[in-house]
Amino acid sequence: MYTVIGSANNRTFRVIWMLEELGQSYDRIRAKQHTPEVKEHSPLGKLPVLLDDGEAITDSAAILTYLADKHGAMTAPAGTIARAKQDALTFQILDDLEAIIWAATRHGFILPEDKRVEGVKDTAKWEWARNLKGIEERFQGPFLMGDQMSVPDILLTHTLGWGFGAKFPIESDKLMAYGKDMRGRDAYKRAVASEQEA
Numbered sequence: 135m136y137t138v139i140g141s142a143n144n145r146t147f148r149v150i151w152m153l154e155e156l157g158q159s160y161d162r163i164r165a166k167q168h169t170p171e172v173k174e175h176s177p178l179g180k181l182p183v184l185l186d187d188g189e190a191i192t193d194s195a196a197i198l199t200y201l202a203d204k205h206g207a208m209t210a211p212a213g214t215i216a217r218a219k220q221d222a223l224t225f226q227i228l229d230d231l232e233a234i235i236w237a238a239t240r241h242g243f244i245l246p247e248d249k250r251v252e253g254v255k256d257t258a259k260w261e262w263a264r265n266l267k268g269i270e271e272r273f274q275g276p277f278l279m280g281d282q283m284s285v286p287d288i289l290l291t292h293t294l295g296w297g298f299g300a301k302f303p304i305e306s307d308k309l310m311a312y313g314k315d316m317r318g319r320d321a322y323k324r325a326v327a328s329e330q331e332a
C-alpha cells in the first residue's frame with residue numbers, strides 16, 4: 135500500500151493519476167506545502183511525497199519513474215535505447231515547459247512581492263510557445279512515444295493543463311487533441327475525483 139502526501143491542485147495529481155493507471159491502491163494525507171507533516175518526509179516542504187513501506191520518495195518525476203520501473207509498466211526497460219529516448223523526453227518537458235511556467239508562476243504570486251520581476255510572464259509565454267513546437271516535433275501519437283503510454287505522457291498532459299489554466303499559448307491542434315484524449319482516460323477521471331474528495 136502506498137501513501138501519497140499532497141493537497142489538490144499541484145504536482146501531486148501526477149502521482150495519483152499514475153497510481154490509478156497502474157491500478158495500485160493508496161492512502162492519502164492531504165497536507166499542504168511546508169507543514170510539519172510534509173517536512174517530516176520532504177525537508178524543503180515540497181509536494182508531492184510518496185511513502186512506500188515507510189520510505190519517502192520526493193519529486194514527481196522521480197516518483198513516476200520509480201513506480202513505472204517497479205511495476206514494469208508505462209516505461210521502456212532501464213538500460214535500453216528506448217528508455218534513453220523516453221528519459222530525454224521527460225527532461226525536455228521538465229526543462230522546456232515546466233521550468234518556464236514554474237518560473238512565471240513564482241514571479242506571479244509565490245515569491246515575496248519585492249522579489250517578483252514584472253514582465254517575466256510575457257517572456258515565459260514566448261519561450262513556452264517556441265519550446266512547445268519542439269515537443270510537437272517529437273510527438274509520435276497516439277502517445278508521445280508512439281503506441282504505449284509512458285511516464286512523459288503524464289508529465290506533458292499535466293503541464294499542458296497547467297499552461298491552459300494560466301493562459302499560456304497552446305498553438306498546436308495535435309497537442310490540444312492529445313490533451314483532450316488523455317483527460318478522457320478513466321484513470322485520469324478517477325484521479326480528478328480523488329482530488330475533489332474532502
Ligand SMILES: N[C@@H](CCC(=O)N[C@@H](CS)C(=O)NCC(=O)O)C(=O)O
Nearest residue numbers: 144145167179180181182193194195
Ligand atoms: N520538481 C519537484 C517540484 C516540487 C514542487 O515545487 N512542488 C510544489 C507544489 S506543486 C511545492 O511544493 N512548492 C512549494 C515550494 O516551492 O516551496 C516535483 O516535481 O515534485
